[in-house]
Amino acid sequence: MRAGVWAIMAAWFCCAGAAVAQEEAALLARGRSLVEGVAACGNCHTPKGPDGELPGMALAGGLVIEEPGLFRAVVPNITPDEETGLGRWTDAQVALAIREGRRPDGSLIGPPMPIELYRGIADRDLAAMVVYLRSVPAVRNAVAGSSAYQMPLPPTYGPAVGRVPLPADTAVARGAYLAGPVGHCIECHTPTGPGGGRDWSRTGAGGPPLATPFGPVVPRNITPSRRDGIGGWSDDDIRRAVSEGIAPDGRRLAPPMAYPYYARMRRAELDDLVAYLRSLPATP
Template sequence: MLKTSHLTVACLIAALSGIALGQGSEALLARGQYLMNGPVACANCHMPRDNKGLPAYKKGLSGGMRFDDPMFTAYAPNITPDTETGIGLWTDAQLAKAIREGIRPDGSVIGPPMPISFYKHLSDADLSAIIAYLKAQPAIKNKVEKSSYRMPLPPNYGPPVHDVATPSSADTLVYGQYLANIAHCMDCHDPRKSNGMLDVAHQGAGGQVFPGPWGKSLARNITPDKSGLKDWSDTQIARAIRNGVDRNGEHYKPPMAFDWYKNINDTDMAALIAHLRSLPPQPLGGKE
């Protein structure tokens, strides 16, 4: 797992690069490490996987995971600081624009499955922490194939995003919704319409099917409906998120990011669960 040892590596790399790490920088890296290896879970897509669909931890965030969809064939890019095949030449501002607005330094638009509609909610502080963490990772050379789309991409995902504050964890429901957004839970757990767009009117109802080396996995209903989490305890929900095991002992398959969600702390988990319980109950897949 990518845990405390990576923060040590990050600090060492920064020190060798001549960057003086004060208390503020260390706190920024620690927050970035937590977000990346916890709720935001970027490695769930940007870390290569073996032929069984298991994360290849030694290959870091060097990309290459393939996503097959009727409308696109996409490959997760290399987001290590390699200057030839990764983000090594990108400025902080360029990284921020790519993550939160879906625009690369060359002006091109990032297509799905990058969850821009959710990442636009990232606060300025948390975005800075993620960028600091990304830049502190080992550079890994890995040229990734270019994604191809059989649909028009939008010219942009809306106006520029700035001045986003991190909600207080004391406001449990608001903070829980923030965590659900930056963890892009609904990108998988919302049903999709026939045109491929998310059916936000049935938020959290599940029903999407994800093929991969693991076979096929079904996004579960995470609303308080009887077909969802209505009769689940908080402990059972937390176990499902962190360990990928439902209340009957069934193991979930990827792309559920339990390899990273297991690091979500208790305060954040409680807020996330409170948010899920506040959703309107929906039938599985949004179908009556």
């Protein structure tokens, strides 16, 4: 009888252990698909050279992003290095920094981190991103300098975020989630309002000029307006522009759109994104 009980307990522990390992693997895979895909974290957090991203420096920080008159941001190292990265942060601290813009010392993370949108990242996806960031190689890279803001930062981005579920299972809802909280497309492609924040009543109608190493870039209108937006583009045109950086007329589109990352998006994700963009009001 006792041997039978032990056998049952051993089998239960084996099943429980297998379930935990399966869940970890699922989170890791999801985190990789987000960080290395539509979220494109390395677009800012991986240092660049003349030929693109520096080898062996994935997510090691150091890139300087400037918006004249607004801010000069030095992008941090988010690898698990204990001295120069996030190695000494707890999972909860990493999650809080991503979704609420708060460092362990209580200080606020400023732009270009789109915290207003990241507050909508679902709990499971946030956990997946943390698991993946823990898995990448630790790179020792002490980021020099510090960020400076001419624009006022808020004391907080809002109350503590509660439970955030995954989006409703419709193409438009999934696409809105990708374009908003995860991929933050609408952060760049939406005009600013009188107070300097995004004018969400005109979501997707084109953003203010961005200063880049290649010169100023103006994020275009991505609403279905036929005159000013992408209303005359086919679904294939939109998918190609996002994942390959090629306009319908064959022109190569400019950075900072993260085309090498978006190229890893699944066809279903691109289809959802198209459905969402088609659903926006056609805004001039």
